[in-house]
Amino acid sequence: MQKKQLARTALVVFGATALLGVGYLAGTYRATATGSASSAMTSTSGDKIDPKTGRKVLYWHDPMVPNQHFDKPGKSPFMDMQLEPVYADEGGASGIKIDPGLQQNLGIRYATVRRQETTEGFDAVGTTQFDESRSDVVQSRVTGYIDHLYASAPMQRIAKGAPIASLFVPDWLAPQEEYLALKRSGMDSSMLEASRVRMRTLSIPDGVVANLNRTGKAQTHVVLSSRETGVISELNVREGAMVAPGQTLAKVAGLSKLWLIVEIPEALALSVQPGMTVDATFAGDPTQHFKGHIREILPGISTSSRTLQARLEIDNAALRLTPGMLMRVRVGGQKAVSRLLVPSEAVITTGKRSVVIARNSDGRLQPVSVTVGNDVGNETEVLNGLNDGEQVVASGQFLIDSEASLKSILPRLEGGAGPGPGAPAPAPAPAPASAAAQTYETTGKVEKVTAEDITFSHQPVPALSWGAMTMSFGKPSPTAFPDVKPGDTVHFVFKQSDNGYQLTKVEPVGGVQ
Template identity: 50%
Template sequence: MKRTHLTALLVVGSAVLAGGSFLAGRHTGDDGMTTQTSAGSGTSSPEGRKVLYWHDPMVPGPRFDKPGKSPFMDMQLVPVYADSDPGSSGVKVSPTVQQNLGIRYATARRAEASTSFDAIGAVQFDERLNVAVQSRVAGYVERLAVRAPMERVRKGQALATIFAPDWLGPQNEFLALKRAGVATDLVTAARERMRAMSIPAELIRLSEETATAQARFTLSAPASGVVAELGVREGVAVTPGMTLFRIAGLEKVWAVAEVPEAQAVRLTRGQKVKAVLQADASQTFEGELKEILPEVSSNTRTLKARFEVDNKEGNLTPGMLLRLQVTGPTSTRLVIPAEAVIRTGRRAVAIVRNDTGAFEPRDVSLGLDLGDDIEVVQGLKEGEQVVASGQFLIDSEARLRSALGGTPASAAAPAVVPASPAGRATMTYVGEGKVESVETDGITISHGPIASLNWPQMTMGFGKAEARAFPDIKVGDTVRFEFKEGGPLGYQLLSVQRLPSGTKQ
């Protein structure tokens, strides 16, 4: 960075945000600054109001103990009275301004809060009820009783007729042994052979009654449901182990819902739910959480929860939508309206109206999101009033950006700047930032907020005691630095330490 740029940054950074301590001590005939040494707190206005200090409303950080012209703007310093000090009693806004800003208030209150929530689940077959119908012999499909998938079937209903020529030989042998009157052991052995070949007992009985071998048999549905899979057609050949039908049961179905991570952690297996048909709210069903699938969607950050829903009447079919009402424990929590919270990314702040009618920012710790309300775990007490709307307008009206964006109301107010430089003790300050440029007489650093000086995040130049100081510091380094007032650039570096890469500021 050029020297002229460093000088410009110095003037803006140090004068506007540091408070211009050395400028505040000057008194010339032009600026109108008085030369009295008494503290501002001992001064009273013509109206009898006690003056605490003077400040520039456009640069509210620095405070002065005497009236005069602002070192930052072409205007006179404004007094801050004891009955309206933003550092001690918060920000005060007149009732007229409050009405114009449309400020609304809410009270921190105790409320019964439940962890219950609703989720939308899609109906699916319960795969544990699926039944496969297979062929145990080579043969041909002579006739199909069920010709299309998704047909409903009842237990014992005929599905198809199979012709199995391989079963004729064992049956004829068995019948011949019975006619020959051989020993009972041989007849029994022939019967066991047919059973080993998976010839149905009903077919064996029929062949004994008619004395004729039977090669045609009927496949029946082993359970009620729908034909989810149809693997054959009439006339096709079948082989042992071939799946001809797959029947899906409907006595119970699954409702699979995608649940956000924040709510999924409150689910427990066996939790009861009430399922309401999305298309007809009059139809309700009882359900139970069976499984939380160990898979998180990278796009929606949700987990799939599988609920088992009773469907004895058969009114639910796959693809329907159910609204699942998941019930959870109820407890008493301290809540405020969600709109009353200002989220900055790292902090959550509520603007509190204190007993004097002034406003002060308060850091709060948040808990459960309860829709329109939100739980406050720490930072507020029951009965305290918070601003529900107009928080940012209060900030703009009072011009207290440093108070709202810097320290909470419980922090100590910055000290009043003495008018004389000799009255200020030599202090050192610490900051962290990124090196933007390195020159012979100084280093330019983009640093974070420095609370001890009421500085916000900015980029400015710092002087070096000598040209050879800090030889290892390079452009782009993340550093922690210590500095003090003084030097040709206004602030002089005392030490600069390089931080490990990836350090957050």
């Protein structure tokens, strides 16, 4: 019996020894494998290599805190998860890469930056006005009465040669009868010529004298007509009214030629000279162009609009324009200048700067800050930021710019060139006011409390698509939430900030903290 117990004891000791040996061998093999894996992370050239994929690794990071880079793999210090690698073939290239199918769905078009000789010029606005140099003044040279008034009211349109008023002049009767009497009496030509001179002195028109010779009847009525096609800008008489010599009966403003008054911004006042070409269009018919040359620069700057006025004459023979129309004006320069041009629709203006989406040689798209100059038709001059021959996105750039903001490309532009692989990433772009005010909440157990943050094992956060995890959240100040201790179950509220996720409220379940 005693021998059997001794045998059993020996078997137990032997089994325990065998298990210890197997555990030692397994531990040794695991350590060897780990060591070989660690050595595989660095190539002979010093590059970090992912042993699973064989790809070159730039750094490791936590996707929840992408701006913090790590040189080695491991567990994230921010939450309960492993760091993820960022590969050289995707993280080192600047810009973002968009699938060709997605580019087609977004309707992305490309345009080539080109240099072109264009005349120095700028866009402005202008207003049409009556050409005062073509105003016709209708006056009476004799004393008479308005026998019939053909014009009824001011601003009435009138054609060239159309009658305005019929004037009865009784003083014309006596000299005409005297002339007819001399002619019937057979007086010599000198007496007749003296009588004709007297009639001209009394402002009897030559046409009336010629008609007197032909018909032998005196004429006491004269019709005053318009010498311009336009509108009656003034009408100062009525039927039956008496008029005196030199009295203005009406004024006719011509429409065959108009003045165009161009409003030139004060900043461009020194660059405008007489003789510069002007191409004007009207919104009602943008296909028709009215061209001319600046005739004169009017003195003085408008105190209300801070503009300088330039005046020119434009042809309106078709009478399509009327005074007071607002025209879009392109003032051209007198000499050609070489400019770098991009389509105007490719430029995104934020208010503080101008951005275009450039296409890199590898097909990636990257926002580029540019300095823009004047518009040249449907194109915009680029003074700095692009080179001749580069390609830019001419449509869909707002969607790409939003995607680039998510990739933190736009903040890198603020600091100049993008950081190198080993350089720390810059801070993300400031979130909009609506995003900064967004808060999230959940419940969790306090694992650790420091002066800088509190670590929770928290429940899922559906608003952020987070599952249950262990994660650290920053405190607004070192003295915030003094009563929170490890082991407490709390309900907490947090928001996203430039330094990660920050707590705004921590309250134990059933009470306020």
